Amino acid sequence: MKQLHIVQSIDAGFGGLGLAALRYAEAVAEAGAEVFLFVAVRGGGELQYGEASGRFSVIGASTILGGMSGSGFASQLRALLKFFENNQVDIVHVHGVWSPILAAATYMATSRGIRLVVSPHGCLEPWALGHRKFKKRIALALYQRRILKNSSMLIATAKQELESIRRLGVLNPVAVLPNGVDLNFSRVERSSGFPRNILFLSRVHPVKGVKDLILAWKKVRQPGWKIIIAGPDELGHTEELKALIRAEELELDFEFLGLVVGEKKERCFAEADLFVLPTYSENFGIAVAEALARGVPVITTTGAPWEELVVHDCGWWVRPGVEGISSALASAMSVSRSALAEMGERGMRLVEENYSWAKIGRSALGASEWVIAHNETPPFIDQVI
Known part of the structure; x- marks a missing residue:
């Protein structure tokens, strides 16, 4: 054929x-x-x-x-x-x-x-x-x-x-x-240092809900944690987000990396304790699957078809918006490192068996x-x- x-x-x-x-x-x-x-x-x-x-x-x-x-x-x-x-x-x-x-x-x-x-x-x-x-x-x-x-x-x-x-x-x-999901990626040894990282890796576009993430973080922020925003800018949205971060006096809690590929992308996943995609609409959410494949527990919304996060206990699946994301962040940051690692293992098995x-x-x-x-x-x- x-x-x-x-x-x-x-x-x-x-x-x-x-x-x-x-x-x-x-x-x-x-x-x-x-x-x-x-x-x-x-x-x-x-x-x-x-x-x-x-x-x-x-x-x-x-x-x-x-x-x-x-x-x-x-x-x-x-x-x-x-x-x-x-x-x-x-x-x-x-x-x-x-x-x-x-x-x-x-x-x-x-x-x-x-x-x-x-x-x-x-x-x-x-x-x-x-x-x-x-x-x-x-x-x-x-x-x-x-x-x-x-x-x-x-x-x-x-x-x-x-x-x-x-x-x-x-x-x-x-x-x-x-x-x-491509399972033939280069394995990078996972980090266990400080600060602990929450990774967003996707297009920086209004539909991805990063504004909600910033406002949710203001409600539940904890010392020793940092949010990494990685991905290409669209519609000048990155500057809008940076302005919001300055207005909320959260500059020390966020880092913008722009587009990351190859080894740099793998290093982002290896240094992440949690992955977050606060999206309003996603037909699949490949970044969710990529994070799970690398053993990173995921927070995403019902705007993405990932109910399996709850079924397999490898993440949080919440309503889009500030309230849902802040609740999931607070819950995730209260989980011990060992329990997060176990969630990551379940996520890896899910992807290997089905994706x-x-x-x-x-x-x-x-x-x-x-x-x-x-x-x-x-x-x-x-x-x-």
């Missing part, structure tokens, strides 16, 4: 969508498919990727058209057209919504009778739809709803995202497949085969009868 996956970017600063799309495509290739990943905007900060036994390749406009192709929409469009002229694929899988190049790719696929799969990656969650909502209502009316309804299958990372898709009136089959990319790649390939052959329906595919 041959598949073409399409994503806007796999740059480290692009956030979890690019990482999830890259690792998903790699995993499907490892499971046995031949996979091309078309990246619309290539940059110098791209995430690392392997060759998946020669069945996986990353391509872009410059790969297809040559080095002088340019990087604009017209070049991307010409590159995709040339790809379809020269290659036969069974499935086109777009990662994300709204983008004009993704919309163009879906038209190219369906007009050629190629099966279309769409991974919204949280872009259809209520909070996301409410952000710049008038533009998105227009896009839904003009083209995006039609794309969703023309798809052979959609991918949701959790039941919560499935429900968001159904609320839009989209009745197409939906495979509920979580994102995976390896190898396991998810096999399920994803099975879903793709079902789209083509309509054989026995896998149990993780939701159909509206």
